[in-house]
Amino acid sequence: MSQPLKVFITGASSGIGLALAAEYAQRGAILGLVARRAEGLAEFAQRLPGATISLYPADVRDAGALADAAEQFIAAHGLPDVVIANAGVSKGVATGQGDLEVFREVMDINCFGMAATFEPFAARMASARRGTLVGIASVAGVRGLPGSAAYSASKAAAFAYLESLRVEMRPHGVPVVTIAPGYIRTPMTAHNPYPMPFLMDADRFAAKAANAIARGTRFAVFPWQMRIVAMLLHVLPRWLYDMLFEKAPRKPRATV
Numbered sequence: 001m002s003q004p005l006k007v008f009i010t011g012a013s014s015g016i017g018l019a020l021a022a023e024y025a026q027r028g029a030i031l032g033l034v035a036r037r038a039e040g041l042a043e044f045a046q047r048l049p050g051a052t053i054s055l056y057p058a059d060v061r062d063a064g065a066l067a068d069a070a071e072q073f074i075a076a077h078g079l080p081d082v083v084i085a086n087a088g089v090s091k092g093v094a095t096g097q098g099d100l101e102v103f104r105e106v107m108d109i110n111c112f113g114m115a116a117t118f119e120p121f122a123a124r125m126a127s128a129r130r131g132t133l134v135g136i137a138s139v140a141g142v143r144g145l146p147g148s149a150a151y152s153a154s155k156a157a158a159f160a161y162l163e164s165l166r167v168e169m170r171p172h173g174v175p176v177v178t179i180a181p182g183y184i185r186t187p188m189t190a191h192n193p194y195p196m197p198f199l200m201d202a203d204r205f206a207a208k209a210a211n212a213i214a215r216g217t218r219f220a221v222f223p224w225q226m227r228i229v230a231m232l233l234h235v236l237p238r239w240l241y242d243m244l245f246e247k248a249p250r251k252p253r254a255t256v
Helices: 015-026 038-046 063-077 100-128 149-172 202-215 224-235 238-245
Strands: 006-010 030-035 053-057 082-085 132-136 176-181 219-222
Touching: 006 015, 006 063, 006 100, 015 030, 015 038, 015 082, 015 202, 030 038, 030 063, 038 053, 053 063, 063 100, 082 100, 100 132, 100 149, 132 149, 149 176, 176 202, 176 224, 202 219, 219 224
Parallel strands: 006 030, 006 082, 030 053, 082 132, 132 176, 176 219
Antiparallel strands: none
16 A cells, blocks of 8 residues: 655645645645644644644744754654645835835745755755655746746746756756746735736646646646746747836735
8 A cells, every 4th residue: 555645835824835735635645834824724734634734834934944844744754755845925026116125025935935945855855866846936937027026036046946956856866846837816816906817726726736746747837828928938039028018017016
């Protein structure tokens, strides 16, 4: 009889992280869930009384807290099979308008938080020659979106970081999977003041992402239509991109 999958997920109290937790719980996985909102984690666990779920209220900007959570999970359940660095925020910023703290927050959570999530597990996985590291990036990292400089920059950095890590971990037999969502129906996108083409429900996204992770896919975009959009954006000449997006709708500015 096969052993249940062991999955460690950050940003698991809402949105994509919560959907991924629910998907893996449905598949009988042992879960380690990290989020800043302890109440959100507790509510999820209460809905699944028969599941094996360990909860770790922590901020992914706190590398020490993440390391402690990793140690506790490994002590209780062993090395995870899948680690998903999902925690992320999206906030509108405007350069020159006093938004540097917001910019730092987005970069720290979306980029540094991903590296801090993997740090306690990567060497152990490499030594054991098993396990999968998964980073949730975004199609928004393909080009710099006006009004979303922090978010686009953080997700572009995530793309590069995950690619570097994928090549580094390859000799050790540890797959690194990059998942790039398009528009997913979550609290993060609920207040976007602009059209969101090919909007996908979070539970459907989670099922597709879990299947891609199980296959060890290097790079996946969901919904699939956004992969075509991303490819077109990537090759669009700068002069044309600038002209088309100069007056594009923007996410409202936010404060920390």
